[in-house]
Amino acid sequence: MKILVTELMWEDGIDELKRKGYTVDYDMELSRKREELLSLLPEYDALIVRNETKVDTEFLEAAKKTQVIGRLGVGLDNIDLQGARERNIPVISARNANATSVAEYVMAAMLDASRPLSDADEDVRQGNWDRKFFTGYELNKRTLGLVGMGEISHRVAKRAKAFGMNVVGFDPFVAPFDHVVQETGIRQFEKLEDLLKASDFISVHVPLTKSTKHLINRDNFPLMKPHAYVINSARGGIIHEPDLVEAVKSKQLAGAYLDVLEKEPVEKDSPLAQVKSIRLSPHIAGLTIEAQSRTAMLIAEEVDSVLNGSQSLCRVN
Numbered sequence: 001m002k003i004l005v006t007e008l009m010w011e012d013g014i015d016e017l018k019r020k021g022y023t024v025d026y027d028m029e030l031s032r033k034r035e036e037l038l039s040l041l042p043e044y045d046a047l048i049v050r051n052e053t054k055v056d057t058e059f060l061e062a063a064k065k066t067q068v069i070g071r072l073g074v075g076l077d078n079i080d081l082q083g084a085r086e087r088n089i090p091v092i093s094a095r096n097a098n099a100t101s102v103a104e105y106v107m108a109a110m111l112d113a114s115r116p117l118s119d120a121d122e123d124v125r126q127g128n129w130d131r132k133f134f135t136g137y138e139l140n141k142r143t144l145g146l147v148g149m150g151e152i153s154h155r156v157a158k159r160a161k162a163f164g165m166n167v168v169g170f171d172p173f174v175a176p177f178d179h180v181v182q183e184t185g186i187r188q189f190e191k192l193e194d195l196l197k198a199s200d201f202i203s204v205h206v207p208l209t210k211s212t213k214h215l216i217n218r219d220n221f222p223l224m225k226p227h228a229y230v231i232n233s234a235r236g237g238i239i240h241e242p243d244l245v246e247a248v249k250s251k252q253l254a255g256a257y258l259d260v261l262e263k264e265p266v267e268k269d270s271p272l273a274q275v276k277s278i279r280l281s282p283h284i285a286g287l288t289i290e291a292q293s294r295t296a297m298l299i300a301e302e303v304d305s306v307l308n309g310s311q312s313l314c315r316v317n
């Protein structure tokens with residue numbers, strides 16, 4: 001049977017599929033060559049994608065032989081789940097495989113804000129020795145607000161607590177007896193506004209859906225503390241970017257760490273890139289060698305289970 005991989009997949013997952021006897025065609029740039037991709041789809045029994053491949057009606061129509069779609073990650077906003085279900089194509093996600101890595105990225109962002117070592121290094125190399133300017137602050141006793149209280153927030157909360165932070169959360173779909181609340185002692189707010197007012201750092205961990213699109217916008221930046229930072233490692237489009245730029249410029253908050261953008265890669269003359277305290281990274285929060293290996297192996301095993309007729313544990317539709 002034939003499997004097509006359209007984006008970055010760690011080698012061990014590909015090797016595992018080959019070891020099981022599949023023919024694997026791998027082109028990590030294929031998601032950017034739409035016409036070629038569409039023409040190839042009818043040949044394949046399984047398709048493995050990441051976040052850039054648009055799995056829409058046109059894609060699903062072309063995938064005539066496809067029995068399963070593997071998603072090398074968690075966010076599903078690029079996939080028409082219902083369309084796949086209607087065509088009886090299970091979609092498999094790598095749930096939790098990169099959650100620890102994203103949690104560590106959030107800690108890195110907060111530490112970068114409180115102890116800006118790279119900036120200090122740059123300054124020292126320019127011949128300066130400004131100890132007062134680079135005086136940091138402690139994360140201990142600061143408040144971290146988590147928007148969304150799912151698997152990533154769970155891991156962020158545990159790490160932030162170990163730093164002595166107060167952790168608060170907002171998630172209308174999580175009950176007080178949920179394991180995330182029970183295991184971490186997150187104080188849960190009923191209103192997003194209350195979380196924004198209370199937090200020194202606000203970290204976003206919700207999926208991109210109709211209800212979360214532009215959830216953070218010009219109406220709620222004024223509620224934030226002037227020294228607060230917003231961290232978005234979830235999806236571009238959850239924070240309204242032009243509003244964020246205005247809010248940072250007018251000092252309604254101190255800055256932001258954005259790992260994900262509404263349009264990726266960042267546009268050359270994007271206003272986001274003009275503001276120094278908006279720190280950008282190229283969608284790497286979940287990209288560590290451990291997470292990529294786990295993700296690839298999980299998807300390889302799950303895609304194989306569907307193709308060989310056994311039960312899949314990670315089906316999302």
Ligand SMILES: NC(=O)c1ccc[n+]([C@@H]2O[C@H](COP(=O)([O-])OP(=O)(O)OC[C@H]3O[C@@H](n4cnc5c(N)ncnc54)[C@H](O)[C@@H]3O)[C@@H](O)[C@H]2O)c1
Nearest residue numbers: 074075148149150151152171173205206207233234285286
């Ligand atoms: N940057 C990266 O590399 C990277 C890596 C992994 C995941 N992600 C993104 O992070 C997102 C979250 O991942 P997760 O594993 O924590 O997902 P999850 O499903 O475990 O948690 C998401 C939480 O958001 C909550 N939620 C949904 N709508 C909400 C709303 N309107 N207000 C408040 N809460 C709401 C849900 O109830 C759920 O508890 C993913 O959907 C993905 O887009 C990014």
Ligand SMILES: O=C(O)[C@H](O)CS(=O)(=O)O
Nearest residue numbers: 050051072073074075286
């Ligand atoms: O949704 C995810 O898991 C992340 O955003 C990483 S990736 O899979 O989209 O690259």
